[in-house]
Amino acid sequence: MSESLQPLTGVSVQVCGLRKGYAGQPVLKGIDFTVERGEVFVIMGPSGAGKSVLIKHIIGLEQPEAGQVLIEGEPIHQPGVRDKFRLAMVFQSGALLNSLTVGENVGLYLSEHRLRKPVEIDRIVSEKLELVGLTGVKHRFPSELSGGMKKRVAIARALVIEPQLILYDEPTSELDPMIAVTIGGEILNLKRRIHVTSLVITHDRDLAFGVADRVAMMYDGQILAIGTVDEIKRHPDPLIQKFLSANFSPINHQKSL
Amino acid sequence: MFQNVGEMLVLLWRTLQALPMVFRQRHKVFDQLFEIGNASLLMVCILALFIGGVFALHTGTELSKNGLSSILGGLVGLSICKELAPVLISILIAGRIGSAMTAEIGSMRVYQEIDALQTMNINPVHYLVLPRVVAIAIALPILVVFAVLVGWFGGALVAVFNEKIAISFRAFFSNLRDVVDMVDLLNGLFKTWCFAVIIGVVACHQGLVTIGGPRGIGRSVTKAVVNSIVLILILDYFLTRLLLYLE
Numbered sequence: 001m002s003e004s005l006q007p008l009t010g011v012s013v014q015v016c017g018l019r020k021g022y023a024g025q026p027v028l029k030g031i032d033f034t035v036e037r038g039e040v041f042v043i044m045g046p047s048g049a050g051k052s053v054l055i056k057h058i059i060g061l062e063q064p065e066a067g068q069v070l071i072e073g074e075p076i077h078q079p080g081v082r083d084k085f086r087l088a089m090v091f092q093s094g095a096l097l098n099s100l101t102v103g104e105n106v107g108l109y110l111s112e113h114r115l116r117k118p119v120e121i122d123r124i125v126s127e128k129l130e131l132v133g134l135t136g137v138k139h140r141f142p143s144e145l146s147g148g149m150k151k152r153v154a155i156a157r158a159l160v161i162e163p164q165l166i167l168y169d170e171p172t173s174e175l176d177p178m179i180a181v182t183i184g185g186e187i188l189n190l191k192r193r194i195h196v197t198s199l200v201i202t203h204d205r206d207l208a209f210g211v212a213d214r215v216a217m218m219y220d221g222q223i224l225a226i227g228t229v230d231e232i233k234r235h236p237d238p239l240i241q242k243f244l245s246a247n248f249s250p251i252n253h254q255k256s257l
Numbered sequence: 258m259f260q261n262v263g264e265m266l267v268l269l270w271r272t273l274q275a276l277p278m279v280f281r282q283r284h285k286v287f288d289q290l291f292e293i294g295n296a297s298l299l300m301v302c303i304l305a306l307f308i309g310g311v312f313a314l315h316t317g318t319e320l321s322k323n324g325l326s327s328i329l330g331g332l333v334g335l336s337i338c339k340e341l342a343p344v345l346i347s348i349l350i351a352g353r354i355g356s357a358m359t360a361e362i363g364s365m366r367v368y369q370e371i372d373a374l375q376t377m378n379i380n381p382v383h384y385l386v387l388p389r390v391v392a393i394a395i396a397l398p399i400l401v402v403f404a405v406l407v408g409w410f411g412g413a414l415v416a417v418f419n420e421k422i423a424i425s426f427r428a429f430f431s432n433l434r435d436v437v438d439m440v441d442l443l444n445g446l447f448k449t450w451c452f453a454v455i456i457g458v459v460a461c462h463q464g465l466v467t468i469g470g471p472r473g474i475g476r477s478v479t480k481a482v483v484n485s486i487v488l489i490l491i492l493d494y495f496l497t498r499l500l501l502y503l504e
Binding site: 056059060061082083087088089091093095096097098099108109112113154157161 | 361364365368369370372373374375376377378379384
């Protein structure tokens with residue numbers, strides 16, 4: 001990652017023939033797609049489709065069995081390439097360091113890489129926490145926060161990096177609808193403000209259709225379709241239509257009784 | 258266990274390479290030092306007191322039967338500083354501190370905190386392993402110095418108050434001074450320092466390779482403690498051979 005923390009623009013991402021399996025079970029069965037600079041690209045799909053494994057490959061936490069991930073044309077798994085770009089990830093669980101306070105968590109990137117003075121880090125931390133609707137929690141520990149608050153702290157921690165590529169793993173799970181809208185708005189704000197490339201993994205159809213420039217539908221380790229929101233909504237594939245039209249209604253509930 | 262030795266050596270090498278970063282991580286080193294010292298000093302002193310006592314009791318009663326109780330001080334002093342304190346205190350610390358290190362790093366691995374560090378380009382070896390290995394490498398020899406002193410005192414107490422041995426403090430420590438020299442103490446501390454590095458590296462390695470949920474953490478903790486103890490005992494033999502050769 002670049003350590004100067006100067007504003008940079010988004011990066012392009014190319015995923016080519018990515019394959020991965022665990023204990024002989026294929027999880028990713030040849031994934032191909034491209035994300036343009038500054039684009040908000042959403043990957044939707046049911047649980048167990050391999051979305052989280054895919055996102056870990058994109059940020060370089062996992063090694064593929066075959067295929068590669070290119071950031072600005074450079075393979076992320078090659079030594080030194082990851083350090084060239086400023087990447088951030090918002091984990092589904094938040095993945096906050098439980099031994100640090102909220103403020104220390106959010107400012108960790110700046111303090112560990114010594115990019116700002118402590119006073120300045122404190123100001124930036126407050127600013128980012130306020131942005132995600134959290135005030136007065138800086139000195140609390142993650143164990144004292146609700147699931148939704150942890151997720152917002154994780155988003156604030158990612159924002160501090162001023163990333164070129166930000167990966168969101170289920171950013172609105174565990175959040176109430178109002179905060180989910182705020183998070184969706186922040187994804188778009190970042191795109192406008194620093195032209196960051198965003199890759200969002202979600203089940204949340206409202207979020208996906210609200211923020212996406214393009215959507216990819218993933219099922220059983222494969223990409224079924226890629227297109228704009230309208231193209232995906234009108235896609236004839238029955239699996240996609242089943243996923244998009246799944247709704248719980250009181251009538252269904254009464255029938256089941 | 259031995260299949261992991263290669264990985265542990267790699268981790269040790271990366272930790273040694275990261276040593277120039279230790280000043281940047283000094284706050285974490287101090288935190289760990291406090292943690293190790295605070296959690297262990299009392300336990301170490303109690304253990305050492307009774308090790309010295311029981312060793313004096315066994316050897317003292319046998320020696321006094323043959324009229325050799327005057328050499329008890331040297332025997333207890335040498336055994337404690339060269340062997341008993343370094344090995345037993347290291348085993349105690351492997352169980353008490355090594356297990357805590359593995360549990361902490363293991364839960365960080367399981368709950369994706371280490372993944373989060375990596376996405377922020379923060380090297381887990383610099384951030385997590387280096388402060389712990391440096392802290393235990395400093396703290397354990399200090400604890401062993403305490404243990405040696407308390408162990409000698411424990412041995413002396415038994416030598417004085419046990420009616421079958423019944424030698425004076427002065428006689429005990431006079432013989433101890435004649436027999437034990439600084440080189441013996443340094444031998445013990447060198448071994449302790451090697452054991453400390455083993456405990457730190459084994460504990461951190463097991464934490465970093467933890468998989469699964471809470472059960473995985475439990476498994477890693479058990480492996481870390483068992484592997485540390487086995488490696489300490491094996492290394493103890495070879496280090497003793499080496500030190501005897503050098504003498």
